[in-house]
Amino acid sequence: MRTPFRFAAALALTGALVGACSGAASPTPVPSPAPSVAPSAAPSIAATPAASPSEAAVLSPSPDPCAPANLKLVKAGAFTVGTDNPAYPPYFAPREGGNTSPWEGDFVGDPTTGQGFESAVAYAVADKLGFAKEKVAWIAVKFDNSYAPGPKAFDVYVAQVSYKPERAQTADLSDGYYFVNQAVVTLKSSPLAKATRISELAAYKFGAQAGTTSYDMIVNTIKPTKDPAVFDSNDAAITALKNKQIDGIVVDLPTAFFMTAVQLDNGVIVGQFPAPTGPDAEHFSMVLAKDSPLTGCVNQALAALKADGTLAQITKTWLSDKASAPAFKP
Amino acid sequence: MTFGGGPLGHPGDLIPLQGPRGSRLVRDRDALRSTAVALLSTVIVFAALGLLVVNAPGWAAVQRSFFNGAVFAKSLPAIVGAFWVNVQLFLLAEVLILVLGLVLAILRSLPGPVFFPVRLMAMIYTDIFRALPGVLVIYILGFGMPGLGIEAIPREPFFWAVVSLTLIYSAYVSEVYRAGIESIHPSQEAAARSLGLSRVQSLRYVIVPQAIRRVIPPLLNDFIGLQKDTVLVSYVGVVEIFRQSYIKQAANFNFTPYIATALVFLVVTIPLARLTDVLVQRDRRRAATSSR
Numbered sequence: 001m002r003t004p005f006r007f008a009a010a011l012a013l014t015g016a017l018v019g020a021c022s023g024a025a026s027p028t029p030v031p032s033p034a035p036s037v038a039p040s041a042a043p044s045i046a047a048t049p050a051a052s053p054s055e056a057a058v059l060s061p062s063p064d065p066c067a068p069a070n071l072k073l074v075k076a077g078a079f080t081v082g083t084d085n086p087a088y089p090p091y092f093a094p095r096e097g098g099n100t101s102p103w104e105g106d107f108v109g110d111p112t113t114g115q116g117f118e119s120a121v122a123y124a125v126a127d128k129l130g131f132a133k134e135k136v137a138w139i140a141v142k143f144d145n146s147y148a149p150g151p152k153a154f155d156v157y158v159a160q161v162s163y164k165p166e167r168a169q170t171a172d173l174s175d176g177y178y179f180v181n182q183a184v185v186t187l188k189s190s191p192l193a194k195a196t197r198i199s200e201l202a203a204y205k206f207g208a209q210a211g212t213t214s215y216d217m218i219v220n221t222i223k224p225t226k227d228p229a230v231f232d233s234n235d236a237a238i239t240a241l242k243n244k245q246i247d248g249i250v251v252d253l254p255t256a257f258f259m260t261a262v263q264l265d266n267g268v269i270v271g272q273f274p275a276p277t278g279p280d281a282e283h284f285s286m287v288l289a290k291d292s293p294l295t296g297c298v299n300q301a302l303a304a305l306k307a308d309g310t311l312a313q314i315t316k317t318w319l320s321d322k323a324s325a326p327a328f329k330p
Numbered sequence: 331m332t333f334g335g336g337p338l339g340h341p342g343d344l345i346p347l348q349g350p351r352g353s354r355l356v357r358d359r360d361a362l363r364s365t366a367v368a369l370l371s372t373v374i375v376f377a378a379l380g381l382l383v384v385n386a387p388g389w390a391a392v393q394r395s396f397f398n399g400a401v402f403a404k405s406l407p408a409i410v411g412a413f414w415v416n417v418q419l420f421l422l423a424e425v426l427i428l429v430l431g432l433v434l435a436i437l438r439s440l441p442g443p444v445f446f447p448v449r450l451m452a453m454i455y456t457d458i459f460r461a462l463p464g465v466l467v468i469y470i471l472g473f474g475m476p477g478l479g480i481e482a483i484p485r486e487p488f489f490w491a492v493v494s495l496t497l498i499y500s501a502y503v504s505e506v507y508r509a510g511i512e513s514i515h516p517s518q519e520a521a522a523r524s525l526g527l528s529r530v531q532s533l534r535y536v537i538v539p540q541a542i543r544r545v546i547p548p549l550l551n552d553f554i555g556l557q558k559d560t561v562l563v564s565y566v567g568v569v570e571i572f573r574q575s576y577i578k579q580a581a582n583f584n585f586t587p588y589i590a591t592a593l594v595f596l597v598v599t600i601p602l603a604r605l606t607d608v609l610v611q612r613d614r615r616r617a618a619t620s621s622r
Contacts, residue, residue: 147583149391170395170583210564210573211580229487229567230577236473240567243476245485290391 066297068130073294074155079131081122082154083111085140088234089262090254090318091160092116102140107262111138117254117318118158118284121177124310125156125286128301143211146287147171155294157287160252162213172295175302176283177311182217183256183272183325185264186248187241193268197329198222204247205229207237213282214250221273222250238263257320271328394584401586405578409590412574416560419488419570423495423560424553430496431503432542436533438504439511452504459501464562468494472566491563499556506548510541547613550606554599 064070074080083092085102092109093116103110114123114133126136139153146157147170162180163173184201186192192204201222207229208214218228229246231237237249238259251259253272260267276282288295305311383389437445438452459467471494476485484490514537522532561572569577571591578587 144580148585149395150388164581164583166401166581167583207567210576215577216581227569230564230569230573231567232565236565236567239473239477240487243473243479243485245476245487245567 065293066129066300071129071294071297074153075137078135078137079126079129080137080139080153080155081111081126082139082141082146082152082157082159083118084143084159087111087116087119087159088255089116089258090320091118093119093318117178117314118160120314120318121305121311122156122158124305124314125298125301128304129297152289155288156298160255160284161287162282163285164213171290172288172292173285174288174295175299176285177302177305178284178315178319179276180213180282180284181253181272181275181322182214182250182282183253184248184250184270184328185241185256185259185267186270187264188266188268190247192247193270195270195328196326198273199330201248201328205245206248206250207231207240207246208250209234209237212251214252217250217273234259235263253322253325254319256325269325271326272322273328274330275322275327396585396589398584398586401578401582401584402590405575405582405587406590408578409571409575409587410594412569413571413594415488415568415570416557419491419495419560419563420553420557423492423499424556426492426496427499427503427552427556428549430500432507432538434500434504435507435511436538438508439533441529456501456504459498460505462498464494464498464559465565467498468562468565472563487563487566487568490566491560491568494563495556495559498559499552502552502555503549506545506552507541509548510545511537513544514540544613547606547610550602550609554602554606557599558595 068077086105086108087103087110089107089109092103092111093113094105094107095103095110095113095115099105099108099110100112103112109116109119111119111122114120123133123136127133141154141157141159143159143161146152146154146159146161147167156174160180161167161173163176167173184192184195184206192201195201195204198221202224204224205226205228206218206222206224208218208231210230210232215228215230218224229237229240231240234249234251234255237246237251240246241249241264248270249259253269256269256272260269286298288298302311305314386392434452434455437448438456440448468491472487472490475483475490518536518540519532522536523529527535560570564570564573564576571594575587575591579585
């Protein structure tokens with residue numbers, strides 16, 4: 001008696017579960033990309049010169065939706081910026097005399113300094129929106145949490161997040177603030193160090209950080225014969241490179257400069273992949289809640305920073321010249 | 331044979347069916363009714379839970395992020411493909427675990443003061459590898475051993491993944507074997523010895539065969555645990571099912587690939603769990619009949 005009873009119950013349970021799941025999944029299959037309220041999706045770095053005149057038109061109606069008092073913020077009166085912890089140079093620079101909590105670490109960055117590329121960009125955007133430096137609050141947010149459903153703990157999230165159309169369906173991605181090139185790092189002693197063409201790379205084993213566009217680069221562009229290794233962090237990838245478990249790491253070029261300068265004793269940038277072009281070129285975007293009213297204001301601020309040369313200046317200050325790394329030939 | 335056999339036997343489950351309630355007809359009717367009640371209450375409970383979830387304020391966002399049909403279809407092939415790595419891992423490791431676990435259990439069961447150091451070492455081994463979180467063992471071996479830079483030591487993370495899982499799970503499995511060995515009544519060994527079998531022979535031909543039969547269900551249980559823990563090797567760079575689903579997740583900012591991965595594990599482990607139950611039931615029935 002026990003057996004048929006339990007079996008029937010189990011069957012019913014699974015049936016109910018399956019029913020619930022398919023019921024949940026089927027009625028609304030794909031979220032139709034909602035008619036975007038804010039001009040969020042389309043990257044518009046290319047359209048920079050045109051941005052400033054139109055900006056005046058946006059600003060003219062009397063109650064300015066982007067004035068600090070009118071912005072809907074996570075914490076009233078403050079511009080809350082999230083980033084990953086640890087925050088790495090050159091995007092975030094360490095504080096002289098030691099980082100403040102929770103950004104501890106010897107050679108990792110402290111976002112609250114305003115030093116480092118993304119820290120400077122975040123403060124510049126905040127400044128354009130009318131927030132003085134002390135009105136900017138930083139919080140540590142894991143990458144995955146930046147786009148998990150539910151209320152956000154930040155107003156904007158700034159952590160080298162690359163724009164992808166698929167990603168823009170879940171979260172608002174601001175206009176780009178940096179076109180990013182991917183690069184290959186290896187040890188000077190490795191035969192890989194002599195490679196000059198993309199076609200020469202296929203024979204090597206590469207590693208990258210999980211969930212990055214660097215990994216996409218390995219799969220889609222290098223197309224290696226050996227399965228790529230994927231790690232939780234670039235630090236783990238560096239360990240694997242030192243252990244000779246992989247031949248090379250694919251990372252974004254600024255990180256490649258940091259790796260070879262600080263994290264690897266005998267590291268070398270083998271080359272960078274051809275510079276991306278066009279509006280679809282890979283670029284870093286700030287992450288905001290889906291359909292956030294703030295997105296348009298952040299894009300306005302970014303456009304203003306491009307127009308007045310501030311962004312170019314920040315880029316020049318913190319990121320090495322792309323031309324100082326060799327470029328791969330096809 | 332003793333009633334309630336095996337370390338997993340729950341004597342309470344063995345209430346005889348022929349109670350005072352008597353006739354077969356009455357029992358059949360009772361069975362039908364309880365099944366109907368179970369079905370109804372299950373449907374009601376799950377409908378209520380389902381309604382609660384679907385009407386939650388964030389459901390639309392959760393549905394978009396976790397139950398996205400397009401992302402599911404797009405990521406499933408790569409995820410199932412990556413599962414092959416896990417399958418290789420747990421099949422290879424399971425064979426090694428069953429052997430090493432048995433060796434450890436036998437070492438720990440060796441009687442006599444001479445074998446004390448052996449018992450001690452086996453005990454320390456099981457203590458250590460049951461105490462350490464699996465991730466740590468995998469990290470330490472996966473990055474540490476190749477880091478020694480000795481040419482003879484393999485560098486492949488897959489190799490170290492198999493080694494780590496074997497070390498961890500053989501500690502658990504040896505305890506399962508040992509429980510089985512200790513559950514065999516001492517009279518069995520006494521009988522074997524009286525027939526002229528040596529200590530080793532009685533272990534080999536009398537004790538261990540009976541012990542293994544008894545512990546098959548808990549061994550299957552550990553096997554299911556092992557299958558799930560193969561995802562831990564993603565930490566040392568192996569692109570297996572969990573890492574692949576993470577990659578898909580981060581590429582789409584969408585957690586549906588995790589649901590796909592969960593389904594793959596359900597499909598594999600639920601039949602195994604049912605099989606374990608069937609084996610337990612069969613054992614119980616056999617123990618019950620042989621005791622009458």
